[in-house]
Amino acid sequence: MPRPTSRRRLALVVLVLISVTFVTLDYRMRDGSAFSGLRSVAGAVIEPMQRAVSRALSPVHRLIGDDESGSQRERQLRRDSEALRRQLGSATLDRAGIAQLRGLNLLAGAGGYRIVPGRVIALGPSADLEWTATIDLGTRDGVRQGMTVINGDGLVGRVKRAADHSSVVLLTIDPLSAAGARLEGSGQLGLCSGEGLHPLRLQLLDPNARVSVGDRLVTGPYGQTTYAAGLPIGTVSKVTPSSSALVRIAQVRPFVRFTALDIIGVVLVAARTDPRDSVLPPKPAKSK
Amino acid sequence: MLLAGLLVVTAAVVQTSALAPLHLPYGQPDLIVVVVVALALAAGSRAGMWVGFAAGLLADLLSDHPAGMLALVLCLVGYTAGLVPEAADHSVLLPLTVVAAATVAAAVAFAVLLAILGSPRLDWRVVLGSLPGGVAYDVLLAAFVVPTVAALHRRLAP
Numbered sequence: 001m002p003r004p005t006s007r008r009r010l011a012l013v014v015l016v017l018i019s020v021t022f023v024t025l026d027y028r029m030r031d032g033s034a035f036s037g038l039r040s041v042a043g044a045v046i047e048p049m050q051r052a053v054s055r056a057l058s059p060v061h062r063l064i065g066d067d068e069s070g071s072q073r074e075r076q077l078r079r080d081s082e083a084l085r086r087q088l089g090s091a092t093l094d095r096a097g098i099a100q101l102r103g104l105n106l107l108a109g110a111g112g113y114r115i116v117p118g119r120v121i122a123l124g125p126s127a128d129l130e131w132t133a134t135i136d137l138g139t140r141d142g143v144r145q146g147m148t149v150i151n152g153d154g155l156v157g158r159v160k161r162a163a164d165h166s167s168v169v170l171l172t173i174d175p176l177s178a179a180g181a182r183l184e185g186s187g188q189l190g191l192c193s194g195e196g197l198h199p200l201r202l203q204l205l206d207p208n209a210r211v212s213v214g215d216r217l218v219t220g221p222y223g224q225t226t227y228a229a230g231l232p233i234g235t236v237s238k239v240t241p242s243s244s245a246l247v248r249i250a251q252v253r254p255f256v257r258f259t260a261l262d263i264i265g266v267v268l269v270a271a272r273t274d275p276r277d278s279v280l281p282p283k284p285a286k287s288k
Numbered sequence: 289m290l291l292a293g294l295l296v297v298t299a300a301v302v303q304t305s306a307l308a309p310l311h312l313p314y315g316q317p318d319l320i321v322v323v324v325v326a327l328a329l330a331a332g333s334r335a336g337m338w339v340g341f342a343a344g345l346l347a348d349l350l351s352d353h354p355a356g357m358l359a360l361v362l363c364l365v366g367y368t369a370g371l372v373p374e375a376a377d378h379s380v381l382l383p384l385t386v387v388a389a390a391t392v393a394a395a396v397a398f399a400v401l402l403a404i405l406g407s408p409r410l411d412w413r414v415v416l417g418s419l420p421g422g423v424a425y426d427v428l429l430a431a432f433v434v435p436t437v438a439a440l441h442r443r444l445a446p
Contacts, residue, residue, distance in 0.1 A: 008334050015341045015363045022345075022356025027405060035355045042349035046301060053305040122304035125347040125358075126398070127316045128418050129409050132352045134304070160352065170352065175408045196414060259311040 040163040043134070047166040050122040051136055100263040103152020108265060111230050111279040112272060115150070115265035116141050121166070131174035131194065131258065133157070137266055138165040148219075148267040154232030154255040155179065155219055156264055167266075172233070173200065173258050179227050181252075182220030183211060184277045189220050192233055192252060197259075199237055199251035207248050211239055216280055217252060228267040230275035291444050292327055292335065295437065296343040299323040304350060315421025318391060320347055322429045324362050325369045325390045326437035329383055333370025340366025354405065361397045365390045387430040388423045395419060 025034045101117065108115045118137035124130045137143045139162050149156040149169045157171040158179075170177050173194040181192040181202060188211065190204040204211060217233040234254040303319045324343050328336025344362035348355040369386050395415060402410040 008337075011334070012337050012363070012367050015337055016360060019341070019344075019356040019360035019363060022348075022359065023354045023401070023405075024356075026354035026356060035349065038355070039349045042346060046297065046304075046346075046350065049297070049301040050305040053301055054309070057306055057309075120309075122301075122350075123308035124351050125300065125303050125308070125320065126351050126353065127308045127311075128414050129399075129402070129411065130352050134350075168352065174352075175411075176352075196411060261309075 036161070039161065043161075043163045043166055043168070047121070047134070047136075047163070050134060050166075054119070054121040097263060100152050104150070104263060104265045105152075107150065107152055107154070107232075107279060108267075111228075111275040113150075113228055113267045114269035115267050116143070117263060117265045119263055120169075120261045124168075128196065131171040131177075131196065132160065133169045133171060133261060135167050135169055135264060135266070136165070138163050138167050140164050141266075142268050143167050143266050148228040148231065148270070149264055150228075150231055150267060151256055151261065151264045153257070154234070155227065156256055156258075156261065158227065159266065169264075171258055171261075172254065172256070173197065179233065180220045181217045181233055182229075183209075184216040184218065184280060186210065190217075190248075192217065199253050200234060202236065202250040202252045204248035204250070207246055209248055211236060211248060211250050213237060213239060216283075218277060218280060221274075228270035230271060230277070230279050232280050291440055292331075292339045292342070295323050295327065295440075296320075296339060296346060299343065300346050300350065303347075312425065313421065315418030315423075315425065317425030317429055318394065318422060319429060319433075320344075320358075321362065321365065321390055321394050322387055322426050322433050323437065324366045325383075325387050326430065326434045327441070328366045328369035329372060329386065329434060330438045330441040331370070333367045336366030336368075336370030337363050338366070340364070353402070353407070353409075357398060357401050361394050361401070364397070365394050368393075383434045384427050384430055387426050387434070391423050391426040392419060395422060 104117060116137060118135045120133045121136050122134040124132040143159055143162045145159055145162050147159045149159060155172055157169045157177065159167050160170040161168045172179055173196060175194050175196065178191050178193040181190045182188065188204055188206060188209040190202050192200045192202050195201055202217065213236055215236040219227040219229055219231040219233060221229060232255050234252040236250050237253040238251040240249045299319045307317050307319060320343050324336065324340045327339045340362035341359050344359035345355065347358045369390055372382065372386055399410055399412065399415040
């Protein structure tokens with residue numbers, strides 16, 4: 001084998017220096033967007049292929065004639081789902097897809113949010129550390145940076161970058177994500193930050209706030225970035241006795257299954273009035 | 289050149305739309321690393337470092353971290369993998385060992401860069417915990433990818 005020539009080593013050094021320069025530039029200008037142009041070009045080139053691959057892999061069947069007619073409410077729901085389905089652009093959806101779409105539709109209806117439905121077509125390449133997803137909706141569909149993303153179960157994330165036909169969503173479980181949260185009932189405010197596949201970390205503003213396992217959370221008005229209010233986030237699964245009396249920490253199990261994201265909706269217009277707790281599903285009856 | 293471009297783009301698409309959404313247990317396969325190593329083994333360290341740089345930059349642009357991090361990591365991975373003697377052509381074990389080593393090196397180097405930047409995303413438990421699965425999946429992928437890339441390279445760029 002040929003020994004690496006000094007020219008080749010020089011080329012390597014140059015590439016390394018270029019990479020380091022890129023990192024420095026992009027890190028320094030985090031929102032000055034040194035690479036936003038390149039990022040949207042790369043996204044636009046790859047997005048049609050991602051769309052095709054993800055479509056092909058979630059085999060979808062045309063829904064041929066729905067069975068029973070059902071109640072008035074069910075018919076209404078079906079009509080709404082039909083409208084959303086047309087917007088979704090794919091006439092073909094399997095049963096699971098239809099169920100997800102109905103859930104999304106129900107949730108949007110309950111809160112009075114105006115949404116545009118779409119699909120997750122890709123995840124970030126550095127999975128496990130970075131929790132982002134690419135969706136097949138972009139500025140052409142009315143999506144803008146900062147908009148809230150939901151599915152039938154609740155809060156999914158926030159639009160980080162929107163290109164023409166696709167957007168990148170920062171998922172709620174990403175460690176860089178922090179959503180303002182409000183406890184059901186008591187209305188205590190806090191901040192819910194992501195910990196990857198571990199439960200979300202809830203930090204309550206009031207150190208003396210009462211919080212117990214089973215309490216549910218919706219998005220609230222607090223936090224650096226505002227999410228549409230009243231969206232279900234999750235259930236408190238563990239309360240950590242605070243060592244420092246400054247903050248109250250709890251773990252929250254999200255309603256959304258982030259390892260099975262498929263159909264999502266971007267909230268174009270939030271509810272006119274804060275829906276408070278009305279979007280949460282009915283509390284499960286206490287057995288035992 | 290054309291071959292490398294096609295392979296890199298294909299790897300990025302398959303990685304983000306087909307492999308990542310599977311959420312396999314014990315770690316994630318990384319097809320991009322496998323393809324970079326496969327090309328480096330077939331075409332040498334010069335091709336390896338360029339392909340690594342390009343593939344890394346593409347992955348960076350599709351990610352949410354500062355651009356250049358994966359370009360740096362994969363450029364070094366491609367260069368180093370390309371230095372492996374051509375005896376690799378006749379061995380089955382050597383390419384798979386190189387892929388395994390590259391997987392570990394890439395994951396750890398990326399984590400170190402995150403640490404240098406002080407990213408809240410860095411979680412060593414996750415990084416180390418997903419190494420066994422990552423290596424196993426990558427070696428499995430390499431068993432198909434390395435011979436295919438070598439054959440394509442022989443045919444298209446003699």
